[in-house]
Amino acid sequence: MSQVRTIRVLVGKPGLDGHDVGAKIVSMALKDAGMEVVYSGLHRTVDEIVEIALQEDVDVIGLSILSGAHLPIAQKLIKKLKDKGISDIPVVIGGVIPKKDIPLLKSYGVAEVCAFGTPLTEIVECIPKVARHLTN
Amino acid sequence: MDEKEANKFELEWGGEIKPFYGPEDISGIDYQTDIGNPGEYPFVRGNHPQMYRSRPILQRVYSGFLSGEDTSARLNFLIEQGLRALSLALDLPTQLGLDSDDPKAEDEVGRIGVAIDTLQDMEDVFRGIDLSKVSTNITINALAPILLSMYVATAEKQGASREQINCIVQNDILKEYVVRGAWIFPPAPALRMTVDVIEYCARELPKCNPVSVSAGHMRSSGANAAQEIAWGFEIALAYIQTALDRGLDIEQVAPFITFTIHNKLNFLKEAAKYRAARRIWARIMRDRFGAKSQRSQILRVFGGGGMEDLTMQEPLNNIVRQALVVLGVVLGGAQALGISCYDEAYTIPSPEAQLISLRTGQIITEEANLAEVADPLGGSYYVEWLTSETEKAIIQIMDEIEASGGMVKAIDEGRIQRACAKEAYLRQRRIDSGEQVWVGANKYVSKEQEWDVKLHKYDPQIRKRQVEKLNRLRKERDNARVEKCLKELKQAAESGINIMPSTMEAVKAYATVGEMTKVLREVFSEFKEPAIV
Numbered sequence: 001m002s003q004v005r006t007i008r009v010l011v012g013k014p015g016l017d018g019h020d021v022g023a024k025i026v027s028m029a030l031k032d033a034g035m036e037v038v039y040s041g042l043h044r045t046v047d048e049i050v051e052i053a054l055q056e057d058v059d060v061i062g063l064s065i066l067s068g069a070h071l072p073i074a075q076k077l078i079k080k081l082k083d084k085g086i087s088d089i090p091v092v093i094g095g096v097i098p099k100k101d102i103p104l105l106k107s108y109g110v111a112e113v114c115a116f117g118t119p120l121t122e123i124v125e126c127i128p129k130v131a132r133h134l135t136n
Numbered sequence: 137m138d139e140k141e142a143n144k145f146e147l148e149w150g151g152e153i154k155p156f157y158g159p160e161d162i163s164g165i166d167y168q169t170d171i172g173n174p175g176e177y178p179f180v181r182g183n184h185p186q187m188y189r190s191r192p193i194l195q196r197v198y199s200g201f202l203s204g205e206d207t208s209a210r211l212n213f214l215i216e217q218g219l220r221a222l223s224l225a226l227d228l229p230t231q232l233g234l235d236s237d238d239p240k241a242e243d244e245v246g247r248i249g250v251a252i253d254t255l256q257d258m259e260d261v262f263r264g265i266d267l268s269k270v271s272t273n274i275t276i277n278a279l280a281p282i283l284l285s286m287y288v289a290t291a292e293k294q295g296a297s298r299e300q301i302n303c304i305v306q307n308d309i310l311k312e313y314v315v316r317g318a319w320i321f322p323p324a325p326a327l328r329m330t331v332d333v334i335e336y337c338a339r340e341l342p343k344c345n346p347v348s349v350s351a352g353h354m355r356s357s358g359a360n361a362a363q364e365i366a367w368g369f370e371i372a373l374a375y376i377q378t379a380l381d382r383g384l385d386i387e388q389v390a391p392f393i394t395f396t397i398h399n400k401l402n403f404l405k406e407a408a409k410y411r412a413a414r415r416i417w418a419r420i421m422r423d424r425f426g427a428k429s430q431r432s433q434i435l436r437v438f439g440g441g442g443m444e445d446l447t448m449q450e451p452l453n454n455i456v457r458q459a460l461v462v463l464g465v466v467l468g469g470a471q472a473l474g475i476s477c478y479d480e481a482y483t484i485p486s487p488e489a490q491l492i493s494l495r496t497g498q499i500i501t502e503e504a505n506l507a508e509v510a511d512p513l514g515g516s517y518y519v520e521w522l523t524s525e526t527e528k529a530i531i532q533i534m535d536e537i538e539a540s541g542g543m544v545k546a547i548d549e550g551r552i553q554r555a556c557a558k559e560a561y562l563r564q565r566r567i568d569s570g571e572q573v574w575v576g577a578n579k580y581v582s583k584e585q586e587w588d589v590k591l592h593k594y595d596p597q598i599r600k601r602q603v604e605k606l607n608r609l610r611k612e613r614d615n616a617r618v619e620k621c622l623k624e625l626k627q628a629a630e631s632g633i634n635i636m637p638s639t640m641e642a643v644k645a646y647a648t649v650g651e652m653t654k655v656l657r658e659v660f661s662e663f664k665e666p667a668i669v
Contacts, residue, residue: 016244
């Protein structure tokens, strides 16, 4: 029997926004909860994020977006994941996300939205629930 | 009161806060040497004898979105409402040196600020605004030489003289590696560009301020009040030392350095922070650098911030929060004021929200007259004690940084980034546990899930509009002149001479931000982030 592996999360900063304090503290909280975190660094394109997800074989992609560009970025990312045949990797989005955009993001295929103000405990609980390899 | 509640009464960096303060708490403080009257060394009570009576606080409202024309309409609206000083927000492609037609800019043109591709866009922003009279702050860091050149060129085209042009470029690249992340080049050439701007302003633009050291951005991203000032001061000292190494005199440099400082809501603690900061800065300038003139010893501050404390829940409460920020800035004796707007937990502000933010400052300073007496908190046992405690904490952090090789080394090694992220993480955990109260967000949370806020709307057509404008301009301009200017800019960057004059020429030839940045990138290369998490 194979062991249950540690959940690997890619914390990504797509686009040009450099406000990364949210990405950093979420990374710290996930690590403290025993998960492995791969941090993309800043100014990443959607293609680069997908490439890192592939190479690092992550179970969840978490994106932090504060620039207001979450809708087009999410659409592109989900499409790219499909193109690459890894649409089973769930995408969770955090940052400055108005409530009215949450149903839209979910309709694109985003698994969960943890907008500004979401407690870290909720984010930490949400990740194993959506992570691939552990579901189904 | 149970024990858990009692634990809350402490300073951010540790140390008890007592239930009340009396004469014994300030017995070691000497009024003449440690405090002094307003306008007198060490300027604890303010930079000028008459303070706001002679120099009213200058409120700025951070504005910019979509195109130059769209931004101009908003600026003109705010000026009609009594705004006397501007603060320009640029979109991310502009801040990172990408033209609007760059594939990487696709989703971000005009989104969180105005799109500036060439001088033409800057001219459009300031149409109908007399740049010989108004003061403008531009939040630009990695590319401060380009944006300052555009502003100067626009002002000169309007007929303003160099003596009249009053512009502050943020130009604080070192903090971009710690927080905010709008870096392009590695620290060494970036520091050189920062000092190129300082040197140019010192020689050519007497009313411009080439740097606003953004201590506040680190505060908003986790730093406590003592770290904010200590890290900001150490960054400022790195710029000053680099300028002195280039042969400038402290009296030429110090008067041009300004600071951006952010507040939390406890305006007593914040006012004490400004007072402590002025005392430390005056002593460093006088005793370490031998600065003799008052202009070189005083600390100039653009105070405000507070965006990290805004809630998405019950957003009108944010108006109250911002009023408390204003109180800290005014009672603290800052020179300029810039607060966020109540809807900024959602997106960049609507005109209605900007107007309320402007009115908040006007009500506090002009209607309530809280600016009529200098340093009204001076002499309070509590505030004087707090000022001294804050000063001690700041100096301790500065000493540690200096003992371990200085700020540039600390940032290079990622130490400041890690310390800042750690503080932010601890803050979030205090909020999550309820130890730190956030009304409406983690305490007294109402069941209401939707708030009716009229938000700023983005126009997805902006990129198309902007690219068409850019293409037209590329056809109409003198492209041979552009090529020549870009070549000269490259030579300046390679040779190590000040890049401001050749940047100015390229800007005037309508070279694009992307073209100029490409040249600089070829010479300076790109920054590679150290791993922080």
